Amino acid sequence: MTEKLRTIGFSKLTPLKDALEKLNSKIQINPTEEIEIKDALNRILADNIISKISIPPFDRSAMDGYAIKAEDSFGASPKNPKEIKLVGIIEIGEFSKFKIDRGEGIRISTGAPIPEGSDAVIKIEDTEIEKDLISLYTSLVPGKNISKKGEDIKKGTHVLSKGTELKAEHIALLTSLGFNKIKVRIRPKISIFSSGDELLEPGVPLEPGKIYNSNTPMISALIELYGGNAIRGETIQDDKEAIKKKLLEAVEDSQIIIFTGGTSIGTKDYLPEIIEESGMILTHGIAQRPGAPVLIGFLSETLIFCLPGTPVAAYVSFLRIAGPAIRKMLGCLVFDPRIEIIATISKDVPVSALGFLHHLRVNLEKSEEEFIANPVKLRGSGVISSLTFSDGIVEISPDQEGLKKGDKVKVKLFPK
Amino acid sequence: MTEKLRTIGFSKLTPLKDALEKLNSKIQINPTEEIEIKDALNRILADNIISKISIPPFDRSAMDGYAIKAEDSFGASPKNPKEIKLVGIIEIGEFSKFKIDRGEGIRISTGAPIPEGSDAVIKIEDTEIEKDLISLYTSLVPGKNISKKGEDIKKGTHVLSKGTELKAEHIALLTSLGFNKIKVRIRPKISIFSSGDELLEPGVPLEPGKIYNSNTPMISALIELYGGNAIRGETIQDDKEAIKKKLLEAVEDSQIIIFTGGTSIGTKDYLPEIIEESGMILTHGIAQRPGAPVLIGFLSETLIFCLPGTPVAAYVSFLRIAGPAIRKMLGCLVFDPRIEIIATISKDVPVSALGFLHHLRVNLEKSEEEFIANPVKLRGSGVISSLTFSDGIVEISPDQEGLKKGDKVKVKLFPK
Numbered sequence: 001m002t003e004k005l006r007t008i009g010f011s012k013l014t015p016l017k018d019a020l021e022k023l024n025s026k027i028q029i030n031p032t033e034e035i036e037i038k039d040a041l042n043r044i045l046a047d048n049i050i051s052k053i054s055i056p057p058f059d060r061s062a063m064d065g066y067a068i069k070a071e072d073s074f075g076a077s078p079k080n081p082k083e084i085k086l087v088g089i090i091e092i093g094e095f096s097k098f099k100i101d102r103g104e105g106i107r108i109s110t111g112a113p114i115p116e117g118s119d120a121v122i123k124i125e126d127t128e129i130e131k132d133l134i135s136l137y138t139s140l141v142p143g144k145n146i147s148k149k150g151e152d153i154k155k156g157t158h159v160l161s162k163g164t165e166l167k168a169e170h171i172a173l174l175t176s177l178g179f180n181k182i183k184v185r186i187r188p189k190i191s192i193f194s195s196g197d198e199l200l201e202p203g204v205p206l207e208p209g210k211i212y213n214s215n216t217p218m219i220s221a222l223i224e225l226y227g228g229n230a231i232r233g234e235t236i237q238d239d240k241e242a243i244k245k246k247l248l249e250a251v252e253d254s255q256i257i258i259f260t261g262g263t264s265i266g267t268k269d270y271l272p273e274i275i276e277e278s279g280m281i282l283t284h285g286i287a288q289r290p291g292a293p294v295l296i297g298f299l300s301e302t303l304i305f306c307l308p309g310t311p312v313a314a315y316v317s318f319l320r321i322a323g324p325a326i327r328k329m330l331g332c333l334v335f336d337p338r339i340e341i342i343a344t345i346s347k348d349v350p351v352s353a354l355g356f357l358h359h360l361r362v363n364l365e366k367s368e369e370e371f372i373a374n375p376v377k378l379r380g381s382g383v384i385s386s387l388t389f390s391d392g393i394v395e396i397s398p399d400q401e402g403l404k405k406g407d408k409v410k411v412k413l414f415p416k
Numbered sequence: 417m418t419e420k421l422r423t424i425g426f427s428k429l430t431p432l433k434d435a436l437e438k439l440n441s442k443i444q445i446n447p448t449e450e451i452e453i454k455d456a457l458n459r460i461l462a463d464n465i466i467s468k469i470s471i472p473p474f475d476r477s478a479m480d481g482y483a484i485k486a487e488d489s490f491g492a493s494p495k496n497p498k499e500i501k502l503v504g505i506i507e508i509g510e511f512s513k514f515k516i517d518r519g520e521g522i523r524i525s526t527g528a529p530i531p532e533g534s535d536a537v538i539k540i541e542d543t544e545i546e547k548d549l550i551s552l553y554t555s556l557v558p559g560k561n562i563s564k565k566g567e568d569i570k571k572g573t574h575v576l577s578k579g580t581e582l583k584a585e586h587i588a589l590l591t592s593l594g595f596n597k598i599k600v601r602i603r604p605k606i607s608i609f610s611s612g613d614e615l616l617e618p619g620v621p622l623e624p625g626k627i628y629n630s631n632t633p634m635i636s637a638l639i640e641l642y643g644g645n646a647i648r649g650e651t652i653q654d655d656k657e658a659i660k661k662k663l664l665e666a667v668e669d670s671q672i673i674i675f676t677g678g679t680s681i682g683t684k685d686y687l688p689e690i691i692e693e694s695g696m697i698l699t700h701g702i703a704q705r706p707g708a709p710v711l712i713g714f715l716s717e718t719l720i721f722c723l724p725g726t727p728v729a730a731y732v733s734f735l736r737i738a739g740p741a742i743r744k745m746l747g748c749l750v751f752d753p754r755i756e757i758i759a760t761i762s763k764d765v766p767v768s769a770l771g772f773l774h775h776l777r778v779n780l781e782k783s784e785e786e787f788i789a790n791p792v793k794l795r796g797s798g799v800i801s802s803l804t805f806s807d808g809i810v811e812i813s814p815d816q817e818g819l820k821k822g823d824k825v826k827v828k829l830f831p832k
Contacts, residue, residue, distance in 0.1 A: 057626075092654070197507060203594070387589075
């Protein structure tokens with residue numbers, strides 16, 4: 001019995017790095033779709049963007065004031081104002097045919113086009129007006145308070161790269177270039193399953209020996225944060241035929257299936273058998289803690305991730321393996337979107353086993369000069385509170401013998 | 417004319433700190449609504465959560481193996497195995513009435529309840545089985561491989577605070593406690609308007625003297641990132657009656673109206689007049705750069721933010737003023753959700769005027785030991801590319817004479 005369990009289980013653990021390399025070589029980038037810019041937040045840009053216009057598209061006033069010839073202001077001061085004549089007003093949005101000569105000024109608003117002949121704008125606060133005579137109280141250098149055409153972006157500039165995750169500032173940039181539609185990558189459709197006879201759906205009374213299934217909603221939230229499209233989330237009993245039926249159904253409409261539970265070497269862990277029989281196992285067993293019993297495989301074209309059933313192990317395995325796979329399909333520039341900060345570790349952290357990548361949960365304290373990373377006491381990979389009491393993860397590489405108090409570490413913040 | 421302009425404009429600038437204090441004293445927390453946990457990502461929790469159950473709810477096995485009495489394994493080693501008798505199997509999800517005595521073991525899966533009488537679980541890998549005789553190859557201390565009831569969370573523990581922004585890990589925690597619905601704060605409904613005769617909607621050909629309106633989609637994306645509900649986004653011509661009509665309509669269904677443009681002292685800046693006539697101005701003119709011409713006011717119960725028309729000034733004013741107001745309505749623990757990291761500034765940054773809070777855009781480089789913040793060259797508050805080329809903002813306080821190369825600075829990362 002031991003022998004059989006060992007054979008179907010993972011006798012050899014693969015380094016995470018190797019597993020990810022093998023996985024990445026199998027992932028294709030998704031096709032594109034065109035969407036409206038108003039729906040573009042958090043989507044992944046599919047094309048490089050070259051500006052087809054200059055921004056600003058014309059020389060424009062950066063102030064409310066008067067467009068003048070700078071030389072008319074030379075020597076002006078509050079005690080020795082210079083006078084010019086008001087010859088017109090340019091409203092914002094108007095493209096005026098006005099032309100000014102020496103001794104003339106035109107009232108102009110912030111953002112309005114500079115009239116021909118003018119090379120400076122004097123702020124309204126630095127002037128006074130009496131009928132059509134403007135007194136200038138300060139001396140301007142040519143170019144003062146004018147935003148030159150193309151100052152922000154020159155026509156023909158590469159402004160955004162394909163693979164950019166679109167945030168408010170990118171949406172502003174694209175819109176200012178005139179885009180109202182944009183090509184993005186289609187979000188991968190993902191099915192989530194949890195297996196386990198011990199699992200209850202939240203909302204029903206707790207029964208002896210059972211626990212609530214927290215993995216499906218957790219993975220669903222992570223998929224959303226990583227840009228995927230969770231189309232199905234179900235709990236299945238630990239029955240081989242039931243699991244197989246569900247999987248083969250989901251293959252029809254899912255690019256990815258994420259399964260939690262059912263991958264260890266317990267008596268009812270049918271999943272590796274099913275993948276082996278009907279598909280292909282890419283990796284089974286990864287040298288990481290928590291999260292060793294991860295299986296990566298394929299059923300037809302559908303990528304299968306079987307993550308451990310314990311929530312913390314499922315969480316870190318998603319962040320390190322399934323999440324980046326989603327982002328690779330989306331053509332992201334960065335597969336791991338977590339923000340990484342540098343901190344000083346507050347105490348020694350020995351590791352229990354060399355050869356494993358350890359995911360150390362830490363919470364952060366901020367001093368004036370640096371971040372301090374406090375390891376959160378670990379009591380097992382089922383301990384969800386170790387996540388909610390933490391801010392992020394420090395990875396201890398397989399060849400590191402642990403961390404020493406005072407070491408600088410990189411903390412990958414939890415995805416927000 | 418100058419005199420009149422100065423009167424309706426902002427002759428005195430308010431420190432940002434004071435403006436925010438005044439604003440915050442006027443903001444009430446929104447009422448709550450009950451939603452399903454599957455829709456809870458990014459929502460703001462309205463209640464403190466006290467655990468009504470223990471997690472795990474029972475002593476359970478942390479390994480696949482055999483539940484035994486630890487003392488039966490004392491002295492066991494690969495060369496000197498101890499033998500016990502298999503008396504049953506406990507499947508996961510089963511609450512068994514089994515009871516074991518000295519010399520007995522029960523096959524148990526990870527997560528299954530520990531039977532009465534057992535005080536340790538020996539891993540399957542550390543055993544061999546021949547018919548019903550189990551050989552134990554290692555010695556266990558009592559408690560080994562058992563997750564004790566309440567190890568993760570004890571019944572009655574305060575596990576989450578009201579005001580928490582719910583992420584994947586919180587959703588996992590709430591679900592594991594049995595919640596399938598949760599009370600959150602209702603998202604404030606927000607209308608966005610931009611005014612300006614120079615503004616074109618993206619998608620139409622560019623005309624002389626005009627620019628594309630990028631503020632409405634940018635603000636809309638920011639509102640979404642801050643947890644608000646953007647219900648309307650429109651561009652209005654610079655016409656006082658048209659603006660007034662739109663505002664008074666939007667007051668009916670909006671908790672907040674965000675206006676961009678129309679707040680400076682140009683010839684067509686009707687907005688302050690309208691707010692003064694029909695509502696109340698709280699602050700007009702803030703001592704910050706960019707972003708001085710901000711107006712904060714009320715029309716009936718609706719909070720009005722008039723942000724500058726230049727995109728960068730509108731962006732930073734949103735992050736510092738309008739965004740935190742949304743989060744205060746949501747009852748968030750932290751009004752400014754931006755991640756703040758510590759970095760070293762790479763060059764001297766003189767400031768142009770004391771008394772102003774300066775929002776310095778920087779991009780970040782990471783070395784092994786620290787982050788370097790490189791100031792992004794500023795050419796004006798209209799320069800959207802200064803945002804897309806940056807990673808965040810360093811604030812230079814009104815009493816600081818600038819930054820010196822090598823100074824430690826706090827960088828607030830752009831909201832993602």
